[in-house]
Amino acid sequence: MFSSTQSAGTAGIDLNVMSTWQSGISGKGSLIGIVDDGVLLDHEDLLPNVQSGSINFLSGSNGLSSNDTGGSLANHGTAVAGLISARGGNSLGVSGVAPCSQFVAYNYLSKSTDANMTTALTTNKDVYVSNNSWGNVDGSGDFKSAPSTFFAAITSGLANGRDGKGTLYVFAAGNGAGTLGEATNFEVDNSNYDSFSHHYGTISVAGVLNNGTRASYSEKGANLWLSAFTGRDGVTNTALTTTDNIGSNLEWGYNPGDGSTAYPISTSYNLPDLKYNNSFNGTSGAAPQVSGVIALLLEKYPNLTWRDVKKILAKSAKKINSSHSSWILTGQSYHFSNVFGFGSADATAAISVASTWSTLGGSSSLKTFSYENSTQQAIPTDGSSLVLSAVISGSGITKIESISLEISSDHSNPGELVMALQASDTIQMEIHEKHNCYSGPKKTLPTKNCSSLSKQAYSISGFLDYPANGTWKIEIKDAVTGTSAGNITYYKLTFYGS
Template sequence: MLLTTNPSLSCPGFYVIRTHPATGTEAGRFGTEILLRGPGSRTLQGGINFGGRASASHANRSVNGFAAFTIANSRNENQVVNLGVTVGAAGRIQLERRSSSQGNTTYVDQQVAAGETSLSVVVPPGFYVLSYAPTSSSSASYAVSALTSYENRSGGGFQGGAVFGGFHDPSRASAGSQSTGFAGICIAEPTNVSVEVLSAPTYGSSGARGMAFSLSRGDGMVFLDSRVGDGQTFSFEPQDPYFFAQWHLFSDGQPIVDFLPAPAQGADLNLAPLWQNCPLSGCQGQGVVVAVVDDGLEIRHPDLIDNVAQDIPHRDVTVASGTPGQDPSPFESDDGHGTSVGGLIAARDNDIGVVGVASRATLIGINLLKGNSSANDAEAMIHAGDVVSVSNNSWGAADGTGFLNPSDQTWQQAIELGISQGLGGRGIVYLWAGGNGHRPPEDGYFSDFSGIDGQANFHGVLAVAAANADDRRSSYSELGPNLLVAGYGGEFCGTDALTMATTDLSTEGWGYNHDEADESDTDFEDRSYTRCFNGTSSAAPTVAGVVALIREANPALTWRDVRWILAFNARQIDPDSANWFTNGAGLTYNWEYGFGVVDAAASVAAARSATGTLPPYLVANSGPGQVGPIGAGSVVEAEVGFSSSSITRAEFVTTNVQIEGDSGFDTGDLILTLTSPAGSTALLTPRRACTEEDEETEERVWIFCEESMDFDFGAVQFLGENPNGTWRLEIDASSSQEAATLKAWSVTIHGHQGN
């Protein structure tokens, strides 16, 4: 939102910007970020961060200002910080480095006299809070300015400022008093100035919604006096230098690099409508905590550090649970996966590197993949579960083997706990990569299928397929009736298709973009970033970012509401695909894409307009279905009835199938389908080519799959259908040379009562 001064600032001077809760707004913390723009939208020196706290009943209120800023570089070197302090009364100034993994460290703690004081201190990179509190027993106003300076990677200089102020009144005891934060700025030349509100003037879900801004000169002349609040908007457009390569955020068919085809127009998450009309309540994921469960998260990366949680513990499962100050950062050079995932979700919009889908969301790192175990996998699902809103999981069963991969019961119990009790009962939204094991079927046998992954097909997770820059399925993306939606993952990195631009490990020689630049190098010059990330590992975090925007727009929504919104507002792509069909609830579905590519603008609009949540979650089982022999080369059908007056809308269907084969029988020869009472059919599993790697040739060779199965197949494609009636299981054993027996099967319906 742009607020223009009236009259214009026509002479140099020292100006003060104040913000405070407007009359009648709710109590709560508040804060905002502003940017000063001169003629021609030229940015004046420095951005300003400041805030305070509104309270309807807080007596004897002293308003102590503070500023938060980040010192970061890719070399991880110490920096010199110069602080210039100007105060009207003696007080105490502190500079503290905040870190949830390493604890807080104070670098400056000093009493200063009235007037000007200069300080200089050498500090490591990190997130810093500069604070000042007067010690005077009388009222006093003050302003503090800080300037950081250091060399960047290219050897040039960099300077950044932070300015803030406050008002100290120990005798103030008005019952309805509201605190006022202000920032002092110096206009060094005659100019017309506008104040641009960059982010919502709130902090947290209890923040004061309506805010008043004013801009005045030292002689008392007021240049701006404006109220902003609900219903007003501001515009946002990333200025990060590698944003041009992030086609998944905005694609108008623009060429990315000269040696690769341009992305299809509109092959993106449809974020632009949000950026062009962002409400002051936010459109960048502010206040939403996203867990990156992966091989580590570089929490001091220059493009992530401002969004990394400072007061929520991170987790490294190789360290004993409960150990304070855990650091989830990778400790091996090839563990850049999680850092790239984190960048896709929430790289900061800070004029460096790239930008995330939810560029103001809060990240916590859970370094799991160096210590996978039943217990660790489960713990990672519920770590910090009281505050985590979204959990991104770009990992899972091995790709391309063709085997059935049941999920661990301990992990399932953790997911159940997370969706039922996480985030105060609203439930954690678990995003899961759908799998990268698809290859063109050979003689009708699939190399892999998302529906046979017991984690990606579990009812408590949202499985994500991958689309490329042509708005088609990424060649590796697995199919399945468990897929909810598609995000963007690109293709394989090279010179013929686009991949995903994101953060990479900043340590020299680490990560994906680690080789020294040469004539054949096509990756970014700044090796703290890469354009070569891909996979459903990329697609899942793009959807996780959108989920953060949904939960920012409407924090009351449950995880089930989020699933419902994503499905009903997805965008169908690839009209030439023969796999699109309409389910019994009128929703369009495709085993390649789920309900379609996620649409951020439509989903957020739906979240904002939602007036309630889904009815209570209900689960019911059909009871045993028909059983019998499966003859070699035969096709058999079995039925089971489901009747429930409580569940009239399905949200997810789990089908347990138990087959016992004769000697030599291979379940990989079977095709299983499930048809609902409404007449829509889900492919539970195609014929599967089970393979292993030949140690000598390093090629994959076909082997025997399983002689028997006892497996839970999950399907979200029945979303919205009335599940009451007869369900039909078809077993196609026409390619089997041996006989088997269907020992047991049943369906479990997850859903609710409603229209």
């Protein structure tokens, strides 16, 4: 959607898909798993790409068959599906990024049990890309752990999906960065606080606007991998146009047409065709664009493993908003930002990089090495830093693909802490920033102490291709002097790579 109150997008700030499409690549043969609240499978612009195998976890209670994920709850997933797989070239509606890809849908968000999550993420081993435009509730600032079944499911899908080449798991980075307009300028959520988006095998996607600037709600994080495009508020400003859920009483979807529902959108600025909407946004809209790019890449090069794809996307990403202060040039010549990841997804560049690629192998050849320390060490209260040094040797990893840090502290309010990981070359990545936590799920005042750190995990993406051997330093500072005291009681660094 374009609004006259906002400037048009910047030329070249896009997914760079046109030349890929013109070369005949449209996602054919790539199967997407859409894990969401459901998808209207008989939507006119989605139906040609629906493959059998969708699962309705509400079957029996919503009046739909076990393979029909539509219904009144399927608003979000229907919009997501259109961004990936709306059928282009059919004189209808819109085109997804991979307009000839196929998809199956799982309405896990409509019945969110651990068992349903495992089924949605792993049951179909033919799925190329699992799109997950969800995570923990935004806006509390607190640390949120996923159940152990989640990590087991992702690890299983990486190892067993696509005949051992691995399913790609794409996750929205989260929309909780807002500050509540308080006197402080500290952001609320960080993508690294949400453990659904920081597994070493996932691709966490931040949101940027059509001029390359950060979407104000898009969460930062050392775990970010890529950025893709989204909108502002979708009412008076730019947003994404995609497929919409429809119901007989004009009461479903983001474009209900009457302006009186939970989505108060009138036809004065939405679309007259209620099967489509132009008001979708958030990192929920950014993630499926990356899923679409991966579908294009895997049509051309279906033998790429999940590790290959992740690294190709990093190497081919476009550095956007290049003057932004968050950009770091690493010792391995990658540009990385805890706002944009390695940059915005670029379909044509990814296919070019893949054309000469030598495989890294799949999960079976991924090396891991861990270092842990349980010595209690005090965090200074005078504003100076505690520096924990981990000397790594004999790891066998010469090129890191991801780093995980688990840390425990008895500090009564870890929201006061600032933490960073530093490599031997002194390049440093921020993994935790001072912030407030809130008493309610939607950035609700008043503030409260953040939950304690008990083997709280963080993921760090930016040290791609570094050797694991060397001296790594964890710098920890209490940014509020003279208040709560505390100690670091445990930390563990785990390196993944080759």
